[in-house]
Amino acid sequence: MRVSVRRFAAAVAGAFMALAVTGPVAAAEGDEVWSWGRNQYGQLGNGTLNAAGEPVPGPVSLPSGTTVTAVSGGYGFSIALTADGEVLAWGYNDEGQLGDGTYTRTTEPVSVDLPDGVTITAISVGDDHTLALTSEGTVLAWGYNEWGQLGDGSTSDRNTPVLVDLPAGTVVKSISAGSGHSLALTSTGEVLAWGDNDFGQLGDGTTTQRETPVEVTLPAGTTVTEIAGGGDHSLALTATGDVLAWGYNAEGQLGDGTTTRRTTPVTTHIPPGVTVTAIAAASGFISFALTSTGELLAWGDNAYGQLGDGTTTRRTEPIMVHLPAGASVVQVAAGDDHVIALTSGGRIFAWGYNRYGQLGDGSTTNRSEPVEVEQPEGSTIVAIGSGSYHGLAIARAPSTTTTLTAEPGKARTGEAVTFTAEVDCPSGNPTGTVVFTADGDAIGSAALQDGKATLTVTGLPEGRHEIVAAYQGNADCPASTSETVVVTITACDVDPDETPSPDETPSPGETPPPGPAGPPSCRDFLAVTGPDTGLIARTGLVVTLTGALVLLAVVASRRRA
Known part of the structure; x- marks a missing residue:
């Protein structure tokens, strides 16, 4: 089993863990998945290993006839949701994070061993665990479980999906996995959280680890419409357009102008006049907000230029990412200190840490402003995802x-x-x-x-x-x-x-x-x-x-x- 470094990584700049996060995007289907970046464990899914990384996108070896609707990744592994409601996984598997009933790594996609009759509608990936939302509003989880992030009442790793022990009568409408904790938004607008809570990332006013879901202590009268789990912090978007944040804050990732950790939600300082439509958080101690005009706000750690503002200066309040002229962002995904954004025109931009080619621009040079990912010729990109040190994209093949x-x-x-x-x-x-x-x-x-x-x-x-x-x-x-x-x-x-x-x-x-x-x-x-x-x-x-x-x-x- 890989030794966990996330606890001590929280005390130093540049955490080692990673989380793929995305903002909402129009229903997307593609018959191709492309991957790039580090490939030490087979996380690129192309049948090979390459620890040095692949700096330009290449195709994942999907099963014939597969249509993919969502992709995401963690530390050394990747997950894909298919149009049939099934889940594919590939890469690192020492904690059972592929969910196929084994602990065997694989360089090509395998099927997650879902319970009979279950249809998955959404996925979210943490550092070493995965959440899956079912069509019935229940939640499945598998993989690493040291802090109870699987929510089944135990701390035992699971190599096949188990049901999260939700409160009776709860119907979940969206999910988000942090590095070692998990979040769920219910049909009644409540936010549930479970798993690691060393820094208050569960938002229940304590720092007590939880093996089953507890309710986040939201401000009175708050209706939440979207959630996002980061490394050791969490975000929520409200019906009034406010962004709430709680948990670890040493790099300013809560965006409240301080570096003080919070065990209950505080309001992020969104610039006046800006309307936020989606949020995202990453384990590299960074947070993001998409605006109604297609701009992207970022705050938190910036050691590798991952805020995309042309500097390496930490920000405790949101600033605008320096997007290319005319670019309108519809989706953002972040790994460990690198960021990927999809525009309305189907172009992909990336910035931040690039040691393994995870920016996909053909180099290994860090970037403090967005550069364009080298996209497959003729293919149309419809959605993106990210792992710790690799990128993912769903594409439609050229067609007539x-x-x-x-x-x-x-x-x-x-x-x-x-x-x-x-x-x-x-x-x-x-x-x-x-x-x-x-x-x-x-x-x-x-x-x-x-x-x-x-x-x-x-x-x-x-x-x-x-x-x-x-x-x-x-x-x-x-x-x-x-x-x-x-x-x-x-x-x-x-x-x-x-x-x-x-x-x-x-x-x-x-x-x-x-x-x-x-x-x-x-x-x-x-x-x-x-x-x-x-x-x-x-x-x-x-x-x-x-x-x-x-x-x-x-x-x-x-x-x-």
């Missing part, structure tokens, strides 16, 4: 959308039908070929011009046909297939038993005369226009040859007569 239309949707045999495929590719310029199929068989292809490909056919046989357009893709735009479009072909308006009159009967080798004005007749030649006519060309040829043989037979019969 192919849309198919048919005009007309109902036609008679021999009547022309035009198919138009439009390809949208946000990551590049769609070029190349679209292949059209009818009932699974190719009927032709067409080259894209300005994102459109058009094919006209006049030889679809009578009946209902399912048409699909398949874009073949190029280097920047992956292949995609349209939804099925149904085209119905009905019999032409000429009596199929009609026998041509003698004056209409062509001589051998003569082309049959055209039908009357209006829709094509059954006697018209079935044709296809457009490249690669395939099936329809062959169908038209067979019909034409058959018609010619029948015609010759009729002529020969009349001559014999």
Whole structure:
């Protein structure tokens, strides 16, 4: 078991523990997870180990077909929530923090051993433990439990999830894990806390460790809307936009203008006129607040530039992070002395400690102002997370959308039908070929011009046909297939038993005369226009040859007569 250093780390600058924290972000789903930074224990999830770290993002080896909605990390391990309500974990596991029933480290994701029938809706990761909120409003926890941070009434580590012993009737709506303590916000607006309390981070007016949840002593009349657990401090956002803080404060991380620890909540000094919409706290003795204008406030320790204000000066009250012009932050995640922020434009910025490349800018240079993370080309970042010395991001792979239309949707045999495929590719310029199929068989292809490909056919046989357009893709735009479009072909308006009159009967080798004005007749030649006519060309040829043989037979019969 790894020896805990968090208790004595609280007495020196730059704690060794880490906590991934995020502000609320719009529902995000991605089919990729990217990771960067330290990889001593496999926390990057790419199947390798590299203690020196990876300074640019690379892909996590997710199980095929996985869609991820949230990511977070702790000391040497990572956690991901899937769209199915399952949880994946990888990396360090000496205290059971992967929740898979073992103490075996893994360099690729494994499934957390959740109880049968349980659906997880949110995750939060501390230093060596994880919290998971269920769809029923209960809380599961696993991993390290020295201070009772799992909330099950014990101090025993757990390598599979156990239920937090909530007060009877409690429904939890959000969770947040500190380094060695845990927080829960209830449906009635109360805040519960449990685990380590050496510095008053449970907010109950004591410094007594708790193995089951106790209520935080909030100011009278306070309604809390959001919570955030830090290293040894806690934050809460109220319905009136105030930020409350309590616990350890040696670096000013409570933001009340002092360095005095607090065992009950005090008000953070938010600048006048600023509206806070989300909060975050980290174990590196720092705190954050997102504003309604997309700006980011920070306060606390700044030894490595982790406040992002261009200095290394500690701040006991909030200051503005020096974001690039035009950047609007929607999510923030912090590890041990480094910070990652996601903007509304899908760009990632990072600053602070960078020994292991956790800023993702290709270097190991500390930064006191935000620098841009080197993002995977073509992928769209939708959410972020952080571990102690590594970063995480959920991304959507480059994609295209192919849309198919048919005009007309109902036609008679021999009547022309035009198919138009439009390809949208946000990551590049769609070029190349679209292949059209009818009932699974190719009927032709067409080259894209300005994102459109058009094919006209006049030889679809009578009946209902399912048409699909398949874009073949190029280097920047992956292949995609349209939804099925149904085209119905009905019999032409000429009596199929009609026998041509003698004056209409062509001589051998003569082309049959055209039908009357209006829709094509059954006697018209079935044709296809457009490249690669395939099936329809062959169908038209067979019909034409058959018609010619029948015609010759009729002529020969009349001559014999």
